[in-house]
Amino acid sequence: MSPDSFTFRPFLEDEARGPYESSRVVVLPIPHEATVSWESGTAQGPNAILEASEHLELYDERFDREPWRAGVWTAEPLQSPDRGSVVRAATNYLDDDKWLLSLGGEHSITPWLVEACAKRHPSLTVVQLDAHADLRETFHGRADNHACAMARSLEHASAVRAFGIRAYSVEERDRMARDPDSLWIHAWEMEGDGWMERLLEGLDGCPVYLTLDLDGFDPAILPATGTPEPGGVGWDPVVRFLDRLCQQCNVVAADIVELAPRPQLHHADFLAARLAYTLIGCRFR
Numbered sequence: 001m002s003p004d005s006f007t008f009r010p011f012l013e014d015e016a017r018g019p020y021e022s023s024r025v026v027v028l029p030i031p032h033e034a035t036v037s038w039e040s041g042t043a044q045g046p047n048a049i050l051e052a053s054e055h056l057e058l059y060d061e062r063f064d065r066e067p068w069r070a071g072v073w074t075a076e077p078l079q080s081p082d083r084g085s086v087v088r089a090a091t092n093y094l095d096d097d098k099w100l101l102s103l104g105g106e107h108s109i110t111p112w113l114v115e116a117c118a119k120r121h122p123s124l125t126v127v128q129l130d131a132h133a134d135l136r137e138t139f140h141g142r143a144d145n146h147a148c149a150m151a152r153s154l155e156h157a158s159a160v161r162a163f164g165i166r167a168y169s170v171e172e173r174d175r176m177a178r179d180p181d182s183l184w185i186h187a188w189e190m191e192g193d194g195w196m197e198r199l200l201e202g203l204d205g206c207p208v209y210l211t212l213d214l215d216g217f218d219p220a221i222l223p224a225t226g227t228p229e230p231g232g233v234g235w236d237p238v239v240r241f242l243d244r245l246c247q248q249c250n251v252v253a254a255d256i257v258e259l260a261p262r263p264q265l266h267h268a269d270f271l272a273a274r275l276a277y278t279l280i281g282c283r284f285r
Contacts, residue, residue, distance in 0.1 A: 009050040016058055016068035023071030025280055026098040032081045032105040039226040041260030046077060046103040048261040052273035060281045067281035083112045090116035104257030108144050110211045111152035117253050118156040121207035126157045129216035131229035133168035135175045161199045164216035164233045187231045196241050203249050210254035214272060224268035226260045239278055246282040
């Protein structure tokens with residue numbers, strides 16, 4: 001879906017918007033929606049996140065700082081995004097030494113972003129929050145379906161480390177069993193914080209691409225997604241993990257995907273915006 005009809009809103013309120021040259025962070029809206037398999041609306045996700053971000057408190061009480069001071073610049077939404085345009089845009093920002101935070105859109109944008117990052121970091125590991133494994137070779141006749149996002153990402157990355165998983169096919173189960181370098185932590189295995197050490201083992205200082213599919217959260221706190229699954233992860237464990245990840249690894253870029261905004265559920269939009277801002281705070285402490 002084209003973003004032509006959107007009212008472009010930069011991330012955060014006016015006070016917190018910096019010029020491109022001095023900004024360390026680029027927020028890239030990618031309103032891509034081509035392969036949704038249940039409820040639609042992901043093309044509206046970036047705009048909803050940007051609008052909600054205007055209502056964020058700029059001071060982060062957890063980190064006792066204002067993350068926007070790292071410098072945050074928002075790109076115009078990509079017009080009719082596809083693999084070529086996303087890879088080109090991401091490569092340009094990475095070449096300018098910007099830290100790229102992309103806002104989807106459906107999860108099929110992630111392999112394109114991973115492809116751009118892997119050119120600079122051949123040993124890249126993808127860390128994934130998700131309800132679904134997304135390891136199918138094809139789905140509904142397409143290899144670029146959102147349900148194939150990690151299968152396509154593994155064509156460029158060396159491994160996947162995933163958490164919050166609670167839905168996958170027999171095909172995906174068998175692929176997991178054949179991949180000794182990757183790790184999938186089920187949502188029901190996440191009592192306490194011990195799972196974080198399992199997921200981060202061996203990644204000290206390593207380049208990581210982070211993808212946050214919002215259906216990884218418990219739908220009680222984030223219901224506005226196309227394919228919700230019961231169970232899931234709470235807010236505080238995710239934030240604690242993001243902080244550890246960013247301190248332990250070289251998180252080279254990230255995305256937040258699969259928000260499908262719904263009337264009267266603006267708390268989901270706000271959670272996604274707060275997640276983006278909190279992630280910037282974790283990355284630039």
